[in-house]
Amino acid sequence: MKRNVKLKTKNSKLSEDKVRHVAKLAKLELGANEIEKFQKQLSEILDYIEMLKEVETKDVEITSQVTGLENVFREDKVEKSLSQEEALSGAKNKHQGRFKIKAIFK
Amino acid sequence: MELNQLTIKEAQEGLREKRFSSVELTKACLCQIEKFNSKINAFITVCEKKALQQAMKADWKMENGKWKMEKLPLLGIPLAIKDNFCTKGIKTTAASKVLEDYVPVYNATVVQRLIDAGAIIIGKTNLDAWAHGSSGENSDFGPTKNPWNLKFVPGGSSSGSAAAVSAQMCLGATGTDTGGSVRLPASFCNLVGLKPTYGRVSRYGVVAMASSLDAIGHLTKDVTDSAIILNITSGKDINDATTSKRDVPEHLENLKKGIKGLKIGLPKEYFVEGMDKRIVERLKEVFKTLERLGAEILEISLPHTNDALAVYYIVQPSEVSSNLARYDGIRYGFPRNKFGDEARRRIMLGTFTLSTGYYEAYYLQAMKVRTLIKKDFEKAFAKVDVIIAPVSPTLPFRLGEKIDDPLEMYLSDILTVTANLAGIPGLAVPAGFIDSSTGSLPVGIQILGQQFSEELLFQVGYTYEQETKWYQQRPKL
Numbered sequence: 001m002k003r004n005v006k007l008k009t010k011n012s013k014l015s016e017d018k019v020r021h022v023a024k025l026a027k028l029e030l031g032a033n034e035i036e037k038f039q040k041q042l043s044e045i046l047d048y049i050e051m052l053k054e055v056e057t058k059d060v061e062i063t064s065q066v067t068g069l070e071n072v073f074r075e076d077k078v079e080k081s082l083s084q085e086e087a088l089s090g091a092k093n094k095h096q097g098r099f100k101i102k103a104i105f106k
Numbered sequence: 107m108e109l110n111q112l113t114i115k116e117a118q119e120g121l122r123e124k125r126f127s128s129v130e131l132t133k134a135c136l137c138q139i140e141k142f143n144s145k146i147n148a149f150i151t152v153c154e155k156k157a158l159q160q161a162m163k164a165d166w167k168m169e170n171g172k173w174k175m176e177k178l179p180l181l182g183i184p185l186a187i188k189d190n191f192c193t194k195g196i197k198t199t200a201a202s203k204v205l206e207d208y209v210p211v212y213n214a215t216v217v218q219r220l221i222d223a224g225a226i227i228i229g230k231t232n233l234d235a236w237a238h239g240s241s242g243e244n245s246d247f248g249p250t251k252n253p254w255n256l257k258f259v260p261g262g263s264s265s266g267s268a269a270a271v272s273a274q275m276c277l278g279a280t281g282t283d284t285g286g287s288v289r290l291p292a293s294f295c296n297l298v299g300l301k302p303t304y305g306r307v308s309r310y311g312v313v314a315m316a317s318s319l320d321a322i323g324h325l326t327k328d329v330t331d332s333a334i335i336l337n338i339t340s341g342k343d344i345n346d347a348t349t350s351k352r353d354v355p356e357h358l359e360n361l362k363k364g365i366k367g368l369k370i371g372l373p374k375e376y377f378v379e380g381m382d383k384r385i386v387e388r389l390k391e392v393f394k395t396l397e398r399l400g401a402e403i404l405e406i407s408l409p410h411t412n413d414a415l416a417v418y419y420i421v422q423p424s425e426v427s428s429n430l431a432r433y434d435g436i437r438y439g440f441p442r443n444k445f446g447d448e449a450r451r452r453i454m455l456g457t458f459t460l461s462t463g464y465y466e467a468y469y470l471q472a473m474k475v476r477t478l479i480k481k482d483f484e485k486a487f488a489k490v491d492v493i494i495a496p497v498s499p500t501l502p503f504r505l506g507e508k509i510d511d512p513l514e515m516y517l518s519d520i521l522t523v524t525a526n527l528a529g530i531p532g533l534a535v536p537a538g539f540i541d542s543s544t545g546s547l548p549v550g551i552q553i554l555g556q557q558f559s560e561e562l563l564f565q566v567g568y569t570y571e572q573e574t575k576w577y578q579q580r581p582k583l
Binding site: 014018019022023025026027028029030038041042044045046048049051052053055057060061062063064065066067069072074082086087089090091092093099101 | 208209211212304305318344347348350410412413415416417419420427431434435436437438439442443445450451453454455457458461467468470471472473474475476477478480512513516528529557
């Protein structure tokens with residue numbers, strides 16, 4: 001099914017700088033040749049989503065969840081959890097029973 | 107009939123009457139997997155040794171009378187698990203290279219419940235990586251093929267689960283449905299696919315995609331089997347705070363009640379522009395059949411249907427960007443440079459729509475329109491008992507047809523996302539086959555109901571299924 005949405009040919013919604021910025025926020029490394037590809041694809045999707053701006057939503061409440069549940073708690077008791085060994089079982093870099101990560105401070 | 111071609115119910119009866127053993131049943135499934143999985147690529151991991159061990163244990167329990175049907179309803183039944191469900195000691199990849207070597211140290215709640223009911227885990231099925239997709243082509247481990255025609259997609263994201271059940275490699279399989287990912291592949295593969303009410307089934311231990319939309323469902327050969335599985339998977343879970351305290355009904359009880367006097371809604375907005383005319387014709391025939399069986403068909407309106415896809419493609423990527431932030435390669439898995447294109451696309455889209463300066467225009471607006479969509483359904487269900495609609499605007503499409511156009515692929519979800527946004531259940535059932543120059547391809551319908559109305563969906567689905575018996579057909583492999 002070819003999309004019948006008439007896309008307004010606006011200026012690209014996302015500049016290359018914006019794409020780089022978003023990638024940085026999301027901790028994703030994009031290759032030089034990838035920025036243009038994603039810019040085009042993301043802009044097309046954002047153009048499609050623009051249609052929502054036309055919908056009248058004055059005085060409409062938001063829906064962030066559909067269950068209606070609130071304040072679902074359990075007893076504040078310590079319960080069985082993973083052992084240290086289990087917790088470390090997937091890590092590629094460990095040291096003395098701890099996760100090893102890149103230095104934050106030099 | 108080969109043992110792997112049985113339904114769950116038939117297998118339960120056969121095992122109880124000692125007509126065959128669980129080992130024989132499991133071997134039949136494993137044999138089918140060995141014969142056809144290289145062509146179809148339904149499984150990422152096959153648990154041959156473990157499955158046979160479990161089967162032997164099951165047979166021993168049955169021999170020694172150490173079981174009660176009510177306590178172990180799935181004893182000896184081989185099922186497949188979509189590879190975004192954590193399985194203790196069994197590699198779980200979400201079909202992504204980021205988790206290529208990840209072995210969970212715990213079972214998802216649903217997996218544990220199925221195991222506690224006696225089920226045998228025969229393997230982990232392929233999917234679009236991170237459940238991002240509608241065709242099965244986004245897997246980092248190769249696309250899955252539709253057993254009805256290997257040049258066509260099985261639908262996604264529960265592509266492997268659908269292919270596995272449809273190709274008679276197992277008796278049922280779990281799936282997840284965030285925007286249609288159980289209902290669409292079920293519909294493309296002539297299967298029954300349930301998306302339960304949000305909060306009916308625990309999401310604990312399932313790789314999170316969009317936490318306010320994810321529903322934990324399953325694919326089976328017929329409606330009875332679907333109800334059998336829901337009986338086991340549903341119910342409050344202390345590990346998932348969004349699960350409902352509501353009692354779990356006996357989902358098989360009303361199956362044979364029929365549909366006399368039931369009001370079925372026909373939503374006019376679901377017959378979208380550009381929809382395949384043959385699907386429109388088929389829906390008309392479905393409605394005629396339902397009328398013959400005693401139901402009353404009423405045209406209804408769900409006015410915000412047209413906006414639903416845009417709402418979904420803001421809310422879902424936003425939640426995805428948050429959920430996939432945990433994959434940093436530190437505690438498990440590989441670093442973020444192993445994410446595929448679709449994952450990166452969605453993460454970036456979500457990061458953008460949640461970022462400063464754009465949150466109000468996109469995410470906030472989407473959350474408001476989501477309320478309007480939910481209200482559309484509430485108004486409709488005041489007039490009708492269930493709603494019946496097509497699942498997809500197209501028949502199963504060819505591998506490669508939409509992969510280069512992400513937006514084109516997203517449009518496959520146009521009729522399924524509304525149920526996830528509103529949190530209501532949907533049951534996809536087979537509605538026959540449509541002939542074309544390339545052969546016959548399956549088409550399905552979906553039955554939508556109010557929250558926690560799964561019993562009614564099964565009732566309607568069972569009535570239609572028994573009248574038409576589409577589910578009895580099997581692909582020629």
